[in-house]
Amino acid sequence: MGHQILDGxxxxxxxxDEIAAEVAEWVGQGHRPPHLxxxxxxxxxxxxxxxxxxVKSCAQVGFDSTLIEREADITQDALLxxxxxxxxxxxxxxxxxxxxxxxxxxxQAVIEAISPRxxxxxxxxxxxxxxxxxxxxxxxxxxxxxMTMLERTGVETQGKHAVVIGRSSxxxxxxxxxxxxxDKPGNCTVTLCHSRTQDLAAHCRRADILxxxxxxxxxxxxxxxKEGAIVIDVGITRVADDTAKRGFRLKGDVDFTxxxxxxxWITPVPGGVGPxxxxxxxxxxxxxxxxxEEFA
Numbered sequence: 001m002g003h004q005i006l007d008g009x010x011x012x013x014x015x016x017d018e019i020a021a022e023v024a025e026w027v028g029q030g031h032r033p034p035h036l037x038x039x040x041x042x043x044x045x046x047x048x049x050x051x052x053x054x055v056k057s058c059a060q061v062g063f064d065s066t067l068i069e070r071e072a073d074i075t076q077d078a079l080l081x082x083x084x085x086x087x088x089x090x091x092x093x094x095x096x097x098x099x100x101x102x103x104x105x106x107x108q109a110v111i112e113a114i115s116p117r118x119x120x121x122x123x124x125x126x127x128x129x130x131x132x133x134x135x136x137x138x139x140x141x142x143x144x145x146x147m148t149m150l151e152r153t154g155v156e157t158q159g160k161h162a163v164v165i166g167r168s169s170x171x172x173x174x175x176x177x178x179x180x181x182x183d184k185p186g187n188c189t190v191t192l193c194h195s196r197t198q199d200l201a202a203h204c205r206r207a208d209i210l211x212x213x214x215x216x217x218x219x220x221x222x223x224x225x226k227e228g229a230i231v232i233d234v235g236i237t238r239v240a241d242d243t244a245k246r247g248f249r250l251k252g253d254v255d256f257t258x259x260x261x262x263x264x265w266i267t268p269v270p271g272g273v274g275p276x277x278x279x280x281x282x283x284x285x286x287x288x289x290x291x292x293e294e295f296a
Contacts (some may be wrong), residue, residue, distance in 0.1 A: 003263040006149055006232070012275035015062050015148070019282050023062040026289070034289035035064040036120065036281075037086055037095035041079065041105070042072030044236055047098045057234075057278050063285065064171070066092070072102045073110030079105060081115050087115040094120030094288040096281070115269040117291065120284035123170065131174055134181055138284050143174040146211070146232055153228055155209075155265060162188040163207035165200070165220070165253070171213040171234055179209070200224070217251035222258040230265040234273050 018179045029034055036058050043160035051067065052074035068082060079097075086095045095118055101107050109117075116126040122138035130137030139147075141260035150157060162179045172192065179188040193203050204210055204224040212220045225231060235253030252269030260266050267273055 003260045004265050006153060006155075006230075006265050006267040006272060007171065007182040008145070008149060008267060008273055009271040011149060011152055012279045015152075015279040016057065016282070019279070019286060020061040022286060026286075027062065031289070031293065032091075033062055033064050034093050034122060034285050035066070035091055035287065036285045037068060037092050039068045039070070039079075039082060039086075039095065039097040039100055041070050041074055041098070044100075047100075050116040051098050051148050053274075053278055054281060056283075057282060061282055063282065074102075074105075076105045076109065079110060083110060087113075087118060090292075092118065093258040093292050094118045094285040096121045120281055120288055122174075122284065123135070128169065128174070132177055134183075137279070139178070140170055140174050140285070141280035142171050142213075142234060142273060142277045143178050144280035144283070145267075145278075146175065146273060147178050148280065149183055149232075149267075149273075149276050150230075153265070155185065157185040157209065160188050160208035161191070161206055162209040163191045163193060163203050164211045164213065165193045165204070166213035166215075166234070167192055167194040168213065170255040172211075175211055175213065179211075212253035216253055218253070220254040220259060222255065222262060225259050225262050227262050228264045229262065231259060231267070232261045232273065233267050236269055236274060243275055264296045 023033060039053050040047060041212045045248055055065045055067055086092050097110055099107060111123045114124055114127060116124045119127055122140040127137040131139055152272055164172050164176045173178040176190045176192045179186060180190045191203055193200055201224045205226050205231055209230045210225060211232045215235050215237055217237045217239055231254055233252035233254040237251050239251045241249045
């Protein structure tokens with residue numbers, strides 16, 4: 001059957017235009033532009049690429065941005081000092097600390113040090129708690145982006161069986177909560193699968209909506225997908241490839257060429273979920289700027 005591409009790249013451009021218009025109006029009312037800061041520790045290539053995309057996207061929508069770079073040997077205390085200064089800086093509306101952090105740093109301690117009001121990644125326990133309870137707060141950018149994609153594309157989710165592979169607090173767990181919510185999109189029956197799931201393929205074959213978020217290239221094969229399913233590929237892994245200009249290719253968790261023809265909708269990698277993650281981060285930052293005005 002003919003599949004349709006869930007084109008995150010094109011959709012994200014439209015949403016960036018909408019955000020840019022809102023920012024112009026906001027600044028026109030006499031406010032300063034929203035300001036996002038990003039903290040990058042170490043020289044991880046993929047992390048640098050993601051942060052560069054985020055900084056570039058800020059400029060496209062009229063935000064200010066600040067990039068704070070530190071060597072991989074930074075102490076945890078020094079990193080927590082940076083977090084504290086960003087919390088206290090009235091010029092910064094929201095900030096992110098790019099994960100993963102070096103092994104000697106406790107990711108969770110850093111996440112919990114971020115002020116929930118500036119936590120535009122949505123990883124702080126109070127934002128995660130609000131998400132679980134269906135209260136307002138910052139939703140992690142990747143799950144938020146996927147929900148926006150489903151909503152804008154008019155994909156019907158009500159009563160559908162969604163299977164999420166991966167239970168990370170960044171994608172899998174919040175995704176399962178959002179899909180099960182009494183909302184539109186939402187109202188799915190959700191199965192959350194992970195590394196201990198028995199007969200993963202059998203669960204996947206029952207999915208009307210399949211979300212793959214494990215970071216194992218090509219693990220979802222054609223025999224795991226039912227005809228007409230909607231497949232969302234969150235995985236993005238750098239796979240070495242000498243024929244590629246950069247020496248690697250980006251691969252998703254889904255074997256796209258084999259799976260695509262069975263789907264009604266499928267996201268490509270790259271150009272699917274990734275760009276939607278960035279617009280959700282921008283949206284969270286604009287919200288933070290508007291809220292910080294209320295607290296001022």
